[in-house]
Amino acid sequence: MGRPLIHRSPMPGLGLSMGITLTMLSLVVLLPIGALLLKGATFGIGNIWDTVNRERVWAALFLSFRLSLFAALFNLAFGVLLAWVLVRYRFPGRRILDAAVDLPFALPTAVAGIALTALYAPNGVFGGIAKEIGVKIAYTQWGIFIALIFVGLPFVTRTVQPVVEEIDREVEEASATLGASRLHTLTRVILPMLAPAALTGFALALARAVGEYGSVIFIAGNIPLVTEIAPLLIVIQLEEFNYDAAAAIGIAMLLISFAMLLIINLIQVWSRRRIGYV
Amino acid sequence: MSETRTFTFRPATEETPVVRWLLIGLAVLGIAILVAAPLFVVFAEALAKGVWTAVQSLGNRDALSAIKLTLMIAAISVPLNAAFGIAAAWFITKFDFRGKAFLITLIDLPFSVSPVVAGLCIVLMFGANSLVGGWLVAQGYPIVFALPGIVLATMFVTFPFVARELIPVMIEQGRAEEEAALTLGASGWRTFWTVTLPNIRWALLYGVLLCNARAMGEFGAVAVVSGKIRGQTATMPITIEMLYNEYLSIAAFSMAAVLTALALVTLLLKTALELRHADELAATRRH
Numbered sequence: 001m002g003r004p005l006i007h008r009s010p011m012p013g014l015g016l017s018m019g020i021t022l023t024m025l026s027l028v029v030l031l032p033i034g035a036l037l038l039k040g041a042t043f044g045i046g047n048i049w050d051t052v053n054r055e056r057v058w059a060a061l062f063l064s065f066r067l068s069l070f071a072a073l074f075n076l077a078f079g080v081l082l083a084w085v086l087v088r089y090r091f092p093g094r095r096i097l098d099a100a101v102d103l104p105f106a107l108p109t110a111v112a113g114i115a116l117t118a119l120y121a122p123n124g125v126f127g128g129i130a131k132e133i134g135v136k137i138a139y140t141q142w143g144i145f146i147a148l149i150f151v152g153l154p155f156v157t158r159t160v161q162p163v164v165e166e167i168d169r170e171v172e173e174a175s176a177t178l179g180a181s182r183l184h185t186l187t188r189v190i191l192p193m194l195a196p197a198a199l200t201g202f203a204l205a206l207a208r209a210v211g212e213y214g215s216v217i218f219i220a221g222n223i224p225l226v227t228e229i230a231p232l233l234i235v236i237q238l239e240e241f242n243y244d245a246a247a248a249i250g251i252a253m254l255l256i257s258f259a260m261l262l263i264i265n266l267i268q269v270w271s272r273r274r275i276g277y278v
Numbered sequence: 279m280s281e282t283r284t285f286t287f288r289p290a291t292e293e294t295p296v297v298r299w300l301l302i303g304l305a306v307l308g309i310a311i312l313v314a315a316p317l318f319v320v321f322a323e324a325l326a327k328g329v330w331t332a333v334q335s336l337g338n339r340d341a342l343s344a345i346k347l348t349l350m351i352a353a354i355s356v357p358l359n360a361a362f363g364i365a366a367a368w369f370i371t372k373f374d375f376r377g378k379a380f381l382i383t384l385i386d387l388p389f390s391v392s393p394v395v396a397g398l399c400i401v402l403m404f405g406a407n408s409l410v411g412g413w414l415v416a417q418g419y420p421i422v423f424a425l426p427g428i429v430l431a432t433m434f435v436t437f438p439f440v441a442r443e444l445i446p447v448m449i450e451q452g453r454a455e456e457e458a459a460l461t462l463g464a465s466g467w468r469t470f471w472t473v474t475l476p477n478i479r480w481a482l483l484y485g486v487l488l489c490n491a492r493a494m495g496e497f498g499a500v501a502v503v504s505g506k507i508r509g510q511t512a513t514m515p516i517t518i519e520m521l522y523n524e525y526l527s528i529a530a531f532s533m534a535a536v537l538t539a540l541a542l543v544t545l546l547l548k549t550a551l552e553l554r555h556a557d558e559l560a561a562t563r564r565h
Contacts, residue, residue, distance in 0.1 A: 007374040011456065012466025014373055020365035021381075024358075028433045029387060032399035039402050078308055085305040089298055097306065099549045103313050105488070106541035106548075108495025110515040111534040114522050115316035118323055118531075126315070150312060169291055176290030185291075204389070211392025214497035214515070218522065231394035231498065238401065238502060247402060250395045257390055 036254070039247040051248035056224050057233060061252065064230040065260075067141060068209035071148035076202045079156025080194060086157070087164040104153045109214025116147055117218045139221030144229065147215045152205030159201035160194050167193060196272050203264040210257055320538045323531035335529035336536070343509045344517040344533070350425070351513065352493045355432040359493075360486050363440025368474075370441075371448040372456070382445070388437045396434045397502025400427055423505030428513065431499035436489045443485030444478055446560035451477055480555040484548065491544040495537055 006014070040048055051057070086098050104112065120127040120137040130137050137143050167190065175185040213231040220227045230253055237246035293301070324332045335341065366385060370378060388396065404411040404421035414421055421427045455477070459469040475482075497515040504511040512520065514533055521530035552559065 005376050009373050010460060011372040011453065012460070012469070013368060017365045017369035017372075020362060021369045024362045025366075025384060025437075028430060029437055030384065032396070032403040032430075032434065033387070033391070035403035035408065036395070036399045081301060082305050082308070085301050089302055091302050093306070095549070097309055099545050100309050100313050102545055102548065103317065103541065106491045106495075106544045107317075108497060108515050108518075108534075108537045108541070110497040110518045111320060111495070111537050111541075112316060114518065114530060114534060115319045115323075119315055119319050125319070126311075150316070153312060172291040182290070182293055207390045211390075211395065211498075213392065213394045213501070218519075231392050234394050234398055235502060238398065243402065243405070243407065246398055250398045253392055253395055257392070261390055 033254075036247055036250055039243065040251045043244045043247060047244070048248040048251060051245045052252045056228070057230075057249060057252075059225045060228045060230045060233050061256070063141070063144075063228070064210055065256065067144050067148055068206055068212075071145055071152055071209050072202050072206040074149050075152045075156050075205045076198060079153070079201055079205075080160055080191075080198055082157045083160035083164050083194075087161060101154050101157050104150050109151065109212070110218075112150055112215040113147065113218035116143070116150060116215065120146060120219065138219050139223075139227065141227060143219035143221070144216055144227060147219050148209040148212060151212050151215050152209050155205040155208065156198055156201030159197045159204070163194055163197040196268055199264065199268050199271065203261060203268075206264070207257060207261060210260070211253070317538065320531055320534050323527060324535040326531075327528055331528055332532040332535070335526075335532045340509050340512070341517065341529070341533060344512050344514045345536070347425075347428075347512070348494050348514040351428055351432055352490055355429050355436065355493050356486060356490050359433055359436055359489055360440050360482065362437070363442075363444055363485060364482070366441040367444035367448050367478075368470075370445055372453060385441050386438050388434055391434075393431075393435050393496065393498030394502055397431050397499040400431050400434065400499070400503050404430070422503050423507065423511060425511070427503040428500050428511060431503045432493050432496050435496050435499050436492045439489035439492065440482065440485035443481050443488070443560050447478055447481040447558065448474075477558075480551060480558045481560060484551050484559055487544055487547055487551075491541060494540060 052061075082101060086094065086101075117138055118124050120130070120143055122128065122131050122136065122138070124138070127137055135142070137146065171189060171193075172185055175189045176182070180188070211231060213229070213235070216229055217232060220229060220232075222228050222232060230249065234246050234249050234253075237243075237249065292298075336345075370381065391399075401422050402408060404414065404427060406412055406415045406420070406422065411421055419426070421430065455473050456469050459473045460466075464472070495515055496513075497519070500513055501516060501519070504513065504516055506512055506516055506520065508520070514537055518530050518533050518537075521533065
């Protein structure tokens with residue numbers, strides 16, 4: 001017999017809620033993604049490979065993923081620090097700091113893009129300081145790195161914060177009683193407890209950074225092979241009405257993002273199992 | 279003994295004050311550089327030639343049309359996504375069916391898709407060259423490079439916001455209250471309006487708030503589908519890009535300042551909701 005597809009329930013509204021959910025999901029998300037995959041299928045795997053397998057495309061894909069990884073790693077470290085400070089310490093302005101963490105979620109990416117460019121351009125405040133010591137930030141890979149840190153900033157903090165709140169102080173007391181130094185307790189007891197949540201935040205920040213467009217294109221300079229990100233290549237192909245090439249690069253990005261999410265999910269499952277709790 | 283000495287003990291579960299203030303300092307410095315500085319720059323650049331110049335730059339026809347378009351897009355896409363979020367949360371939390379986890383994954387999908395790829399998908403589905411889009415254009419209803427396309431792209435990138443907020447809250451609240459109402463003879467709709475909705479209203483507002491902020495500020499997906507026709511399909515973020523690329527710095531930053539003010543109001547309301555209704559929100563307990 002097997003399990004029934006939908007269990008009988010006295011709750012009303014099954015047809016209506018299921019209908020709205022599946023119709024809108026299909027119309028807004030699934031059919032458009034299907035259209036991309038269909039375009040790829042008619043274009044052919046060989047042609048997709050030929051489109052992607054060019055120096056300029058590889059350079060853009062490699063740049064996007066490398067800088068996204070670095071930015072997500074920075075956000076992993078800074079996000080755990082922020083979560084710890086916000087939950088454990090009491091200091092004036094804590095609530096403002098807490099609210100400020102979410103600004104990158106609320107601020108439109110185009111606004112962030114022009115603001116960061118104004119700040120880090122050679123005639124900007126931070127860009128001027130950097131110029132003094134001979135570093136160029138805007139219109140180089142450093143600029144992209146900073147923009148990607150900005151958009152991914154809240155993810156790790158927001159996933160780790162609730163976990164820090166729930167840490168049982170007795171665990172830390174036990175560790176201290178057994179003779180561990182505070183540093184030892186932090187690195188061997190606390191950090192492993194935060195690891196799964198931190199990894200989730202890291203994965204979200206990474207996924208966001210890889211696809212990011214608005215905050216990056218202003219500060220990037222968009223020089224082919226040097227500071228050209230993968231999403232920009234799609235926009236360029238679309239502006240030339242080259243839909244096949246745009247679809248090919250889009251599919252490549254989609255596949256790499258999904259592969260990354262899968263790998264990170266596996267790491268998460270593994271780390272949870274190793275630490276022994278969910 | 280003539281003097282009394284007081285000993286202060288540091289609990290073993292705390293860091294030394296030096297370490298503590300060092301960490302707080304790092305956090306504050308990081309946020310000041312990464313978040314506060316860009317925020318400050320937006321207003322400083324907008325007001326570089328005084329308030330009047332900034333206000334004037336928002337008064338022309340194209341700027342006003344961009345503001346109107348952005349408000350219109352939010353007014354269409356946010357309620358539609360809220361309706362979807364409520365329906366999806368009801369379907370997922372009030373019924374047991376196979377493939378529930380898969381359905382939730384599909385709803386979350388837009389978060390892991392680049393906005394540019396999202397826009398590309400809409401173009402390939404509804405563009406004039408596609409099967410569906412070509413037919414619609416022939417009927418006189420163009421989707422891409424027009425309002426419906428921008429609304430669809432906006433809905434794609436904001437799709438999970440409300441559902442993600444409601445599902446954890448409704449799972450926690452269970453079905454007992456609704457079952458009681460139904461047993462007492464209330465109709466399905468009455469149960470929803472008088473039992474479910476009051477329980478989820480703050481979570482719903484929270485989701486709508488985040489959805490709205492993203493809807494008004496979306497750039498990547500809209501840039502692909504809008505066609506950037508001045509006065510017609512140029513939203514506020516698109517207009518910011520066009521003005522900035524034309525070196526009209528004051529005008530670009532003035533419009534950016536309007537969106538920044540909106541972001542600040544969103545954060546303020548969000549923080550107020552978190553302080554007052556923490557136990558009715560999913561965000562404050564999210565893992």
